[in-house]
Amino acid sequence: MNVLKRTALALALPFVLFAGWWVLSADSENFYSPPLSAILTAFGDTWTLDRIRADVLPSLLRLFAGFLLAAVLGVAAGVAIGLNRRLRAVAEPVLEFFRAVPPPVLVPVIMLFAGIGDAMKVIVIVFGCVWPILLNTVEGVRAVDGVVLETARSYGVTGPARITHVILPSASPQIAAGLRQALSIAIILMVISEMFAASNGLGFTIVQFQRGFEIPEMWSGIILLGMLGFGLSLLFRLAERRALRWYEGLRAAQRSG
Amino acid sequence: MLEVKGLKKVYRSGEREVEALRDLTFTVARGDLVCLVGPSGCGKTTLLRCISGLLDPTAGDVRVNGKAVDGPPPGMAVVFQEYGRSLFPWMSVRGNVELPLKQKGVPKQRRHELVEQSLDAVGLSGSGSAFPWQLSGGMQQRVAIARAVAYEPQTLLMDEPFAAVDAQTRADLEDLVRQLWKRLGVTILFVTHDIDESVYLGQRVVMLSSSPTVVQDELTIDLPAERDQLTTRADPRFIELRTRVYEQIQAAKKNVA
Numbered sequence: 001m002n003v004l005k006r007t008a009l010a011l012a013l014p015f016v017l018f019a020g021w022w023v024l025s026a027d028s029e030n031f032y033s034p035p036l037s038a039i040l041t042a043f044g045d046t047w048t049l050d051r052i053r054a055d056v057l058p059s060l061l062r063l064f065a066g067f068l069l070a071a072v073l074g075v076a077a078g079v080a081i082g083l084n085r086r087l088r089a090v091a092e093p094v095l096e097f098f099r100a101v102p103p104p105v106l107v108p109v110i111m112l113f114a115g116i117g118d119a120m121k122v123i124v125i126v127f128g129c130v131w132p133i134l135l136n137t138v139e140g141v142r143a144v145d146g147v148v149l150e151t152a153r154s155y156g157v158t159g160p161a162r163i164t165h166v167i168l169p170s171a172s173p174q175i176a177a178g179l180r181q182a183l184s185i186a187i188i189l190m191v192i193s194e195m196f197a198a199s200n201g202l203g204f205t206i207v208q209f210q211r212g213f214e215i216p217e218m219w220s221g222i223i224l225l226g227m228l229g230f231g232l233s234l235l236f237r238l239a240e241r242r243a244l245r246w247y248e249g250l251r252a253a254q255r256s257g
Numbered sequence: 258m259l260e261v262k263g264l265k266k267v268y269r270s271g272e273r274e275v276e277a278l279r280d281l282t283f284t285v286a287r288g289d290l291v292c293l294v295g296p297s298g299c300g301k302t303t304l305l306r307c308i309s310g311l312l313d314p315t316a317g318d319v320r321v322n323g324k325a326v327d328g329p330p331p332g333m334a335v336v337f338q339e340y341g342r343s344l345f346p347w348m349s350v351r352g353n354v355e356l357p358l359k360q361k362g363v364p365k366q367r368r369h370e371l372v373e374q375s376l377d378a379v380g381l382s383g384s385g386s387a388f389p390w391q392l393s394g395g396m397q398q399r400v401a402i403a404r405a406v407a408y409e410p411q412t413l414l415m416d417e418p419f420a421a422v423d424a425q426t427r428a429d430l431e432d433l434v435r436q437l438w439k440r441l442g443v444t445i446l447f448v449t450h451d452i453d454e455s456v457y458l459g460q461r462v463v464m465l466s467s468s469p470t471v472v473q474d475e476l477t478i479d480l481p482a483e484r485d486q487l488t489t490r491a492d493p494r495f496i497e498l499r500t501r502v503y504e505q506i507q508a509a510k511k512n513v514a
Contacts, residue, residue: 147342150311154329155357155408165356169347246388250346253390 034216039223042216047224051205056224059202062118063190066125070182074130075175078137079167088138095135103128103189107196116197124193129182136178140171173247176240183236187229202228259285259308259412259444263317266303277303279469281317287411290438290445292455294502295465295473296510301448302338304470305416308446309335321412330412331361334405338417340398344389350376351385354404361408375407376400378440379433395426399433406437415447419454428486431458435484452506456480456499457489464502466509474505 022036047056081088081095107124114120144167152158152166168175194203202225209218241248264281267274277300285291295301306312308319310329319326321333334357337343344353351372358368376382379399389397398418405413415434419427435458438445449455455462456478464473478498480489489495 145342147337147339148345150306151335151337151343151345154309154311154333154335155404156329156331156360157356158360161356161360165348166345169345172347246347246390249388250390 031213032215034219038216039219042214043220043223046217046220055200055202055205056228058118058200059190059194060228062121062193062201063125063186065118066122066190067129067183067186069122070126070130070186071133071179073126074133074178074182075137075168078134078175079141079163079171081134082138082141082171083167095131099131099135103185104192107193111197121190121193121198121201125186125189128189129185132181132185133175133178136174136181137171140174141167143174144170173244176244180233180236180240183232184229187225187232191225258287258320258322259446260320261304261308261317262320264304264307264314264319265316266300266307266312267315276469278307278314279471281465281470281472283463283472283475285444285446287322287444288442289460290435290447290458291461291463292459293446293448293463293465294450294452294455294506295470296467296506297450298468299465299509300468300470301450301465302416304465305335305414305446305448309333309414332411334408334410334413336398336401336405336413336415336418338420340394340401340418340421341390343401344397344404346388346390349386349388350381350392350400350403353389353400354407357404357408371407371409375403378406378437379403393426395422395430398422398430402430402433402437406441410443412444412446415445417449418447420450427454432486434458439482452499452502453490456495456502457484457486462498462502464505464509473509476501476505 018036025033025035026037028035081091103124106127107120110120110123110127114123148166148170152162157166190201191203191206194201195207198204202221206218206221206225209215209221261284262282264278265276266278267276269275281304283291293301293304303312307314308326310319310326310333313327321330324330345356348356354372354375355368358371363371372385373382376385379402381396381399381403384392384396384400389400392400401418419430422430431454434445434447437443447455447458449458459478462476462478464475465471466473476498480492480494480498
């Protein structure tokens with residue numbers, strides 16, 4: 001299938017849905033679900049460059065800070081736990097517990113000691129999205145092939161080089177799966193943390209619109225959020241495909257062989 | 258010089274004990290090419306892992322150039338049977354050959370020379386930038402041999418390296434091993450279950466019994482140093498020798514039954 005055809009197929013359903021929304025809401029008198037045309041007009045008026053700089057940018061910065069910090073912590077702890085059987089026996093039940101706690105309930109608690117500034121929001125994001133990264137890294141590290149490890153050992157690939165050249169690349173497909181899950185959690189927590197206590201940000205702005213009964217503007221914010229999430233996951237997929245080209249190739253070779 | 262003295266390995270899992278190696282004693286002189294042959298399941302791989310320092314023996318010891326082995330010895334390279342798992346799929350062919358040299362602290366320029374020379378020696382000079390999984394099985398095993406050769410080992414262990422390649426490729430690779438051995442003056446211990454292969458390749462053949470393993474017999478292969486697949490294998494002396502080895506292996510199997 002060529003690229004054009006694939007793009008056309010991928011865009012068909014969103015187009016139909018938007019068209020349906022447009023037609024069905026065209027003569028809507030309901031205050032809470034205004035016509036799509038009104039929402040789109042509000043979109044253009046609301047999300048100006050100034051607005052993006054004042055509200056979207058801070059949100060994105062918090063998101064990236066939280067996501068990157070969670071990635072570093074999750075991968076580092078995951079490698080340590082994955083390589084050490086005793087550490088794993090001690091840590092695994094605790095990890096399962098922390099993972100089971102829904103992160104939004106921690107927002108008020110974290111507010112108590114981290115205040116209501118950016119630090120609080122970043123901590124909330126880190127706390128929510130570190131778990132899938134960590135647990136996937138542990139699995140990936142445990143699944144490293146025994147022959148690969150023996151080869152590394154017999155050729156003197158030990159210490160830090162063993163981690164960077166053998167363990168991490170070998171676990172990278174699972175790590176990427178964890179990061180992908182974590183990214184969508186990070187977006188959710190970014191919005192939620194801004195809804196609790198903030199003076200700017202996307203979550204904050206959408207709640208402001210809702211409280212001020214600016215319904216078309218509120219809807220436009222929700223559309224923007226959806227687009228942001230979609231764009232970020234698309235970017236992630238592109239980066240992932242690039243970094244894991246060897247893995248796709250290996251799997252294709254194994255299927256045909 | 259490789260000395261194996263009174264080597265014994267017992268695997269324990271809970272209450273059960275499995276004696277894989279009972280009492281093995283043999284030596285490989287410096288610069289010799291010795292083939293170890295035995296019935297399938299006779300603990301060849303266990304023996305090789307003990308010699309390469311990847312596994313601790315229950316009793317007895319292994320000495321390489323007079324030094325007791327208690328971990329992978331620095332001057333030793335191993336070619337594993339599972340080439341598909343022993344090469345790192347996330348690295349190019351060149352990267353795979355170069356990594357052990359980097360770990361050894363070989364300067365960059367010399368590293369490049371060694372990589373190119375050894376890829377050239379196994380007939381893969383054009384494939385340096387390919388990934389291992391893009392190559393055929395026989396070519397992948399050539400990469401593994403190039404990695405071992407580039408490491409400039411004094412001792413080379415080969416664990417049934419050609420068990421998984423087709424017969425024609427196998428004949429080519431056997432000649433490659435003889436040729437590299439003559440050129441580099443390295444000590445080679447070659448493990449195989451193929452009787453013809455052991456006689457064709459070795460200067461000496463050590464025959465193992467079934468598990469629990471002891472040395473069944475040893476045989477010096479007094480064939481001319483220049484060997485080739487057609488004339489050597491048709492040589493009456495070759496046939497005599499392979500019959501001797503075959504008889505011993507059959508006797509070893511009967512002793513168990």
